[in-house]
Amino acid sequence: MEKTILLEESIHQGILDAKGNKKSPWLWIPTANFASCIPYAMVMTVSVIMYKNMGLSNALIAAATSLLYLPWVLKSLWSPVVDYFSTKRKWMLVTQFLAALCFAGIAICVEMPFFFVLTMAFFWILAFTSATYDIACDGFYMLALSQKQQSWFVGIRSTFYRLASLTSLGLIPIIAGLIQSHTGLDPVKIRAESIMEAKHIVAPVQKQLEPSEKMKIIVFPQDIKLLPGMEKEVQISLSKQPGAGQEVLVTFWFSSGDNKSLKLRKLPPDTKGPRPEEQIVSFAFTQDNWNEAKTVWIASDKKNKEAAFAIFQATSGNIPFSWMVTFFLIALLFAIFSFWHIFFLPYPVADTSLASRQSKDSTFRSFFQTEFWEVFASFFRKKNLGPILFYLLLYRFAESQLVKLAAPFLLDDRDKGGLGLSTAQVGISYGTIGTMGLILGGILGGFALSKYGLKKCMFWMALAMNLPDILYVYLALVQPESYTIINTCIGVEQFGYGFGFTGYMLFMILCAQGEHKASHYAICTCLMALGMMLPGMISGVICEWLGYHNFFIWVCLATIPSFAILKFLEVDPEFGKRAEKA
Template identity: 40%
Template sequence: MPSVSQQTPKVPSSTKATYRNPWAWVSTLYLAEGLPYVVVMIVAVIIYKGMGISNTDIALYTSWLYLPWVIKPLWSPIVDILKTRRLWIWIMQIIIGGALAGVALSIPSPNFFKYTLAFFWILAFSSATQDIATDGFYMLATTEKEQAFFVGIRSTFYRISTIFGQGLLVILAGYIQNNTGLPKVNLHVNARPGVALIQSLDQQPITTAPLEGQLRILAQPEVVEVSPEVRSKKEIQSLIALAKSNNVQNGFYQLEKKAEDNPSWWSTYVSKPIGALFSTLISNPLEAFLKSHFAPEPKSKSDTSGNIGLVSIHLSKPPGKDVVVSLGSRVSMGLGASDDKSFSVAEGTRLVFNDQNWNQPALGVIQLDPKLKTSASTTMQVSSGNIPLSWVITMFILSAMFLFFGIYHRFILPWPATDQPRTADSLKKFMKEFFHTFGTFFKKDKIGFLILFMIFYRFAEAQLVKMVAPFLLDAREVGGLGLTTAQFGLAYGTIGIAALTIGGLCGGVVAAKKGLKFWIWWMVLAIHLPDAVFVYLSYAMPDNFWIINLCIAIEQFGYGFGFTAYMLYLIYIARGQHSTAHYAICTGFMALGMMIPGMFSGWLQDIIGYQHFFIWVLLATIPGFLIIKFIPLDAEFGKKTS
């Protein structure tokens, strides 16, 4: 062993590179900044939707994850005071990698929702802290000329992170789902006049012994024939109810667990009393009103209903774990029409098999459109992609990426001379300046209208964005479009983001020519009116994948174009002394404006359905129009100077 005096001494700080070409680190830094936000805000929603969490819970709990970005201006001084921004960056990236690994390890657990939310909270706070350090470091490690040049580079790689996160990663998860799990079973459904009508359900337990070979799905009959003869609605509803009762009794639905027998002090004395009071005074009366006036209308107001066919589904042997089996139609990837609209699944879209019910008959009910009078056919699919495995692999890939980012930036980022922790002498002065900065922000002219603008400009979009993924992924039988995870990744995560980026670029170009004041009303129209495409999608429910893509592209282009006005106006608000700190406060209000509406969007959609929800979203754009009349704006702001 060498003596202490023989050991290699630490490299003195004077030998560390105070400057390094930004091409070596700006791209990776902003790629790492954008990815966690996408994972928390978008990918988490997709994961929970695939794992069977309700829209109400998805919207509520994932909206709370906005909180770190809302309050990050409050702890930004900690990043500024303690250690260096460089250190904060790579440490946060290592923590983000660990949190993503925690999500991956939690997904297969029985209480995955609770555990993954905990890791998503760690991820959100670490990501918001990384944002503070990254933006501050960028200002310290680049010259003014480089800052102007690389602002486009950093924005581009932030967009790339968005495409990668909610596009390519989601497509990867969908690919894994499509190529794992049990072999798919194609179910041929024929509407044929003269077929005997189903009069009752008398399903006995399947007594067959476990079959040899690999675990597989068994569906009987393989060809379902249904007479297109219309029948009494009451009769059909009774048969569907019996099928659902069978599925519930045999444990094919994952029901919510009862509250713990020994609730915590917080639950007993704080959350439950407050929740009960809120429910009594507000949510229960409001829910009753909404259900009585705006609940989804029955598909048919007549006393007759389309006929049904039955399929019995079970497994070949005990699976050794929970296996989720889905029954549904397929969205056409081509341009041709299909007969799928005449067939729908009235019961059995999502069934959970385990060692106790593997040989019990799970009943799928396929219903015909009552308008169908002639012969028709379609092919439905009984599938069981391994959803947990797909997200475990995806999250581990992301985790490895962030471990790489942390190590890479640990060695590649420069050591700017100005990136130093504050001394004890400057701490008191800094804190005084910190509170003074907040005070000057709230003394701005028409600050009330400015805050209302920051909160309500995207009031409608904040609700819409939480329900887009559930709507696109939900089965058509419950009002969604029934896209697969891979199709969602292509439509919303790739084509949609590309349209969003193009819209943002166009907005920036036109604003630079004639200024924000000239374009602001056009941008308000652009961000709000295209929301109507979701009203169309929810009513028309096209099965052509490229029509769905076109609608998403229109809405996202409009959002990108209109969002330019929002971001430019935040810069307008932050002008003057303390512009950096004031802009950080603005971004906090921006996140607050997304968090609160998103929290109740799932609850509202569950009550009134997708169609009425998207109509409500259009009505929710009204505050965004009204507030524009009251905000100050210089005519020359935003114009590019020669």
């Protein structure tokens, strides 16, 4: 019993470092791995949501943000630089502080005239910084912990990485969306009453608007009285034409009161089929449709037995301001991380630069001429290399295109073929429910692999990853109003992606077997990033050419290569199986 307690204490205490301290891994592992995920998620996914909010085209967004994969594609080329110069600890501290500066730079530039060029410059620096941090963090983890501690804390690392993913893809867009709904144009309140006597109903009269330089939201009527079972249309437009390229998002939502007696609907009364209740409805106005009234309906429940009232609001967010505040908050978080780690990251004895360990005759140039190139050469001498490269590059050929257009599709107005969700709703749907589905799929995928092995699971995992793409075809065709249906489809698709991706990860481990395991695995991750970058760059152009519905059909056809390559791969039937207990 005493022996067990001592073992647990040694795991949680940490090992003696170069300064003579034993710093608990709990002081830095959660924060270090939380900080690892956020920049990647911001660069790859949240940037897409932000640029879509700012009114950029799908083609430009997909091409520009897909190029940001390049640092991860090239990561293995400069990983020796991280090993050669300075310590992993210093690299971690410097890159975290640089990340804080990049987030602050994006926050400052997002409201400037040339915001796209300026913010993309900071995203590029952030991408290289994040990739470098990943190299240093992975190496530091192995240097600062014993082998038993590494095994014990691997689940903790994964947990906090996933929590960071939920924060980045869920909480951050929700914060931006909430700021958008409470800033911008002056809000307009609409009072709706459910009454019992018809004599209190008065026909609304639309007032003549006074000339104004200021853009306003026009809502008519603003005072509504309804008998049980009645409903009234509410028209929404703008008083002034937005500027060229400017998009004004107006959100109509339930604010307070009795939302059971008075309900908001987006579909007109003559709609065939169900008309779901809404809590929030969004419309996008541009210089082309600013004076074309968008319509919602407020209905009084036919079962009402007594008077009731509700307040609805029409608001228009200040989109640049919302992202400025959001990125400043992330910059503050990373500044805190960097200062925290100055005091709580240990100083591993083995954490020294390669330059300090080499002889005087050995140079950085000679290192590159010998060991560095041998790592690459040995990888490309692997048996059955052609199918391996094909699989690594094309297994996610469909997903790499879908992932770049999923958020724009959710955000785009229904007139453009999208689903018309608000930024906050996308944060809930794609960032929270989708990420939870992704995590659950990954966990179940790990269980399946450990029981049946990689070879038996490969086809089923490819099916799980690709078959749910057809749900986006359904969403684009039907454009369901039900938020529950939308969330269910996104959750199922992301669950399948998480389940199928575990097989891909294990295959990369298989490819890395032999000498130079860590380096060969890094090369596999670079090829994976390349397979995401190239199709993603052209996905926006294809989508604008085909439209959302046909684009998602194309995505389903693009899944064929991931199935076609499977029979050419050589996989040991026992690889990945959990060892049976004697």
